[in-house]
Amino acid sequence: MKILAIGAHYDDVEIGCGGMLLKRAAQGDQIFILSITDSGYNTPNNGVSRSADVAYQEAQKAADIIGAELICLNKPTLHLIHNEEFAYEFDDVIQRTQPDVVLTHWGGDFHSDHAAVSLSSVRAARHIGTILMYRSNWYSTETTFNGNYFVDISNYLEQKLELIKVYRSVLEPVDYSWIDFIRKQNEHEGLRIGVRAAECFSCIKAVEW
Numbered sequence: 001m002k003i004l005a006i007g008a009h010y011d012d013v014e015i016g017c018g019g020m021l022l023k024r025a026a027q028g029d030q031i032f033i034l035s036i037t038d039s040g041y042n043t044p045n046n047g048v049s050r051s052a053d054v055a056y057q058e059a060q061k062a063a064d065i066i067g068a069e070l071i072c073l074n075k076p077t078l079h080l081i082h083n084e085e086f087a088y089e090f091d092d093v094i095q096r097t098q099p100d101v102v103l104t105h106w107g108g109d110f111h112s113d114h115a116a117v118s119l120s121s122v123r124a125a126r127h128i129g130t131i132l133m134y135r136s137n138w139y140s141t142e143t144t145f146n147g148n149y150f151v152d153i154s155n156y157l158e159q160k161l162e163l164i165k166v167y168r169s170v171l172e173p174v175d176y177s178w179i180d181f182i183r184k185q186n187e188h189e190g191l192r193i194g195v196r197a198a199e200c201f202s203c204i205k206a207v208e209w
Contacts, residue, residue: 001029001209004099005068006090006121007136008080008113010039010059011167015182016134017103019153019160019199021066026156031068032097034090035059036117037077050169062166071097080116090124099128100209106133106202108143122204129207134199138185147200150189154196157186 003024007013013021013033025031039059040052056072063070071093080086094102102125105118118133125131135145153160161179165171171178183197190197 001101002032002097002099003029003101003103004032004034004094004097004125005103006034006036006105006117008036008105008111008117009077010035010055010062010072011164011170012105012114012136013103014062014160014164014167015178016105016136017132017151017199017201018062018066018163019156019186019197020103020151021068022156022159022163023151023153025067031066032093032099033059033063033066033068033070034093035070035072036075036080037113038072038074039077041077049173054169058167058169062163065163065166078113080113082116082119084123086116087120087123090121094124094128099125101130101132102128103132103134103201106135106145108141108145109135109137110139110141111137129205130209131204132201132206133204134201138181145200146202147189149201149203149206150193150198151201152190152193152195152198153186154190154198157183157197160186 038052039055104121105114107118
């Protein structure tokens with residue numbers, strides 16, 4: 001089984017579906033992680049908040065922990081726009097990796113990069129049998145996330161949290177507060193299906209896998 005996990009930024013995939021990727025890699029599936037941007041960005045006064053080089057080093061370390069192949073399109077952060085031309089860039093990766101499953105951003109996310117990646121990747125993956133959308137942040141939006149596909153990650157929750165801790169460049173400025181939030185979120189999703197921890201996805205379509 002081949003799984004292609006797509007994120008706008010390097011840490012999105014680990015936050016949204018890192019537990020599932022760790023679980024499936026342990027079961028022998030081949031994992032590809034596609035990051036669209038170089039994930040470097042500046043503060044409003046043009047100070048460097050995270051350099052692209054640091055972001056890449058963290059992402060490669062995380063991919064190595066999962067046992068995944070990391071692919072990056074190196075587009076600038078905060079400049080993604082959904083259109084047919086953008087969707088075609090996903091086609092090349094999909095043709096090369098030939099995934100059975102595509103994991104991507106939820107389209108209702110109000111982060112502009114996340115929303116653009118969601119629309120373009122779903123367009124490009126239209127012939128793939130299974131497409132699942134994940135949430136990589138949990139800010140309130142006007143659109144309700146339709147979580148209807150669950151993956152039990154009870155045995156992988158702690159490993160997922162350690163995986164996310166690789167991204168020191170974004171966690172240190174917020175005193176690692178994301179870790180506690182993600183733990184509670186995954187434990188809450190687990191309660192919904194009667195397990196200790198789970199990741200919840202919005203399923204566009206799925207074939208048995």
